[in-house]
Amino acid sequence: MNTPTTAFAALADGTRWNVLVRLGQEPASASVLARELPVSRQAIVKHLEILAGAGLVVSCRRGREVVHVAVGERLSALGRDLERLGRGWEGRLTALKEAAEEH
Amino acid sequence: MNTPTTAFAALADGTRWNVLVRLGQEPASASVLARELPVSRQAIVKHLEILAGAGLVVSCRRGREVVHVAVGERLSALGRDLERLGRGWEGRLTALKEAAEEH
DNA sequence: AGAAAATGCAACCTTGAAGTTGCACTTGAT
DNA sequence: ATCAAGTGCAACTTCAAGGTTGCATTTTCT
Numbered sequence: 170m171n172t173p174t175t176a177f178a179a180l181a182d183g184t185r186w187n188v189l190v191r192l193g194q195e196p197a198s199a200s201v202l203a204r205e206l207p208v209s210r211q212a213i214v215k216h217l218e219i220l221a222g223a224g225l226v227v228s229c230r231r232g233r234e235v236v237h238v239a240v241g242e243r244l245s246a247l248g249r250d251l252e253r254l255g256r257g258w259e260g261r262l263t264a265l266k267e268a269a270e271e272h
Numbered sequence: 273m274n275t276p277t278t279a280f281a282a283l284a285d286g287t288r289w290n291v292l293v294r295l296g297q298e299p300a301s302a303s304v305l306a307r308e309l310p311v312s313r314q315a316i317v318k319h320l321e322i323l324a325g326a327g328l329v330v331s332c333r334r335g336r337e338v339v340h341v342a343v344g345e346r347l348s349a350l351g352r353d354l355e356r357l358g359r360g361w362e363g364r365l366t367a368l369k370e371a372a373e374e375h
Numbered sequence: 376a377g378a379a380a381a382t383g384c385a386a387c388c389t390t391g392a393a394g395t396t397g398c399a400c401t402t403g404a405t
Numbered sequence: 406a407t408c409a410a411g412t413g414c415a416a417c418t419t420c421a422a423g424g425t426t427g428c429a430t431t432t433t434c435t
Binding site: 172173174181182183186196239240241242243244245250251260262 | 277284285296345347348349360
């Protein structure tokens with residue numbers, strides 16, 4: 170698994186997480202999101218750029234507005250990778266305890 | 273799913289990710305990690321605190337040193353949550369495209 | 376044509392994250 | 406007892422992330 174820091178960084182901000190979850194429910198424009206969340210439209214725009222850069226949302230111009238939507242495939246793929254990596258580490262705690270026991 | 277921003281923030285830094293992966297291979301102390309990675313021991317210590325705060329590593333004093341190890345269970349649980357959430361969003365892209373078509 | 380709504384661009388501010396250095400304290404080994 | 410290795414604590418620096426505001430531009434609708 171190559172380092173997924175970009176995706177995690179995109180997910181690591183609370184506002185951005187809210188935006189993403191919101192876009193998972195239904196597509197929306199930056200202006201709409203700015204009305205629903207307690208930040209300015211420009212802040213929303215920056216968050217959308219970061220989310221798009223991580224492949225977590227895609228945009229689509231529709232007349233005078235730009236509509237954004239969450240990309241579930243990316244998130245589920247990341248989830249699978251994490252689950253796989255984590256499973257490989259399970260049980261290490263007991264190994265540590267044992268190492269501690271052999272004082 | 274409640275907001276997992278803390279865990280993501282912990283995973284969002286490159287150095288921290290390297291530390292975590294390293295601790296997934298084999299337990300190690302901060303001093304050892306500082307020798308293996310291009311940062312000071314104090315930086316490592318701070319990263320370990322953050323990782324521990326997110327439940328991704330546990331520590332264990334062993335004589336004069338403190339040994340740390342990755343907790344796979346947390347990571348795999350997070351992975352499952354992500355995968356589940358992402359799956360719920362799959363297919364939304366086509367919905368967006370269709371919405372765009374009805375110009 | 377003209378007004379309202381939406382986006383795009385840019386400058387600016389503030390705060391916290393990541394890192395460093397220096398020194399004191401504890402523990403193991405000789 | 407002494408020295409080295411490891412950890413703990415604290416002050417300090419730097420820089421980018423997150424946010425704001427202001428204004429210009431495009432598009433829709435009447």
